[in-house]
Amino acid sequence: MADKKPKRRVIHPWPLRLTHWLNALAIVMMIGSGWQIYDASPLFGFTFPRLITIGQWLGAAIAWHLAFMWLLVANGLVYFIWSAASGHFGKFFPLTPRALWRDLSAALTFRMTHEAGVYNAVQKLLYLGVLFAGVVIVISGLAIWKPVQLWFFCDLCGGYVIARYVHFFAMAAIAGFLAVHVLLVAIVPKVLPPMITGGRIGP
């Protein structure tokens, strides 16, 4: 029997890369059009400048929003099913307060080391948090879209009026994650190519 050569492992398998970039597109389209929809009836004392919104008027913004929600949800379901089936979710655990404290203080003092293919505790928390925000934004979005037919989602969010606030804050959480996420890629640019090509790490 011939000796098996140890295989080099892919950092990001193709289903992860595909769903990541489709999700990136969906998130940008949903947030951009969502800001324009928000502007039609602002919840707070500010509006989003039209320059950074998608759809130049309410009708177009809603059309974009209700078109790309299908990509967001379908792609999200594929991601969750693939992650559960492939064991990808295992990378988020264990997540202990001690590890979180250690990695957070390292990150804040710029002593964080990046180990390819392994999530540190801060990453685990951020990824779990944004996945949770993703679930919340879909449920609150369905509650606003169909408060009568999907009344259970509306009730779950505390009614139609509160559901709009829940939807807004879930957006704010995702936008905040996105800012940190992009900033970290800018600081450690070597992590970007593997998210496109898959990358390889030794045996």
Added chain:
Amino acid sequence: MRNINRRSMLLRAMAMGALSTLPACDYENPADPDLADKFLHAMSTWNDRVQEALFNPHTLAPTFRADQITMPPRFNAFYDISQVLVVDPATFRLELGGQIQDKSPWSLAALNALPQAAQITRLTCVEGWRVIGEWAGVPLGYFLRRIGADTSCRYVSFICADGYYTSIDMPSALHPQTILALKFLGQPLTPPFGAPVRLRIPTKLGFKNPKSIVQMAVTNIYPGGYWEDQGYNWFSGS
């Protein structure tokens, strides 16, 4: 009626003009759709189908207590409240068309003599705000059967005194909470709120609740709507 129609056409033209001045917007010219418009239109048609499938004729819109009614009520139209048309209730006739056996026009008194139903429900605007109000009037399902409408048709369409027009699907028209409202907050409708008769359909967004209806028709030919033709989703169910 001729004067009313001419003025309403002018109002519509002004509203369309205001929209078409927006720079580089999607749906800027529905008559000349670009690739993005075609994509959005296809997705909106898909969303119509999903909403038709999702619609449960037995699911009721939430109802509220009298003390939850929004006061003062909020006026909304595609023009300012100072431009509201006043329809003379004495000469008003609701005209009927399409797949209906008895197309005799209805006077306000005749509509008032029909069985009435009241509701305290939420009107949700496509913009995101909502108001709670009390409406009373003739259940549309009862009225459609009374006039011998073919309820196997797909659409019920409405034309308003101010030139506004819209249409709804037949299952939503037959929903028990869909009414031809004659009263608002316990009093006959006032011109800003749709006198003499408006549609109140709490299972759809606000712009699917046409005011000051002068014509109603039952048809299988897609009638569109004032906002729908500019890009709002047609079904717009809640």
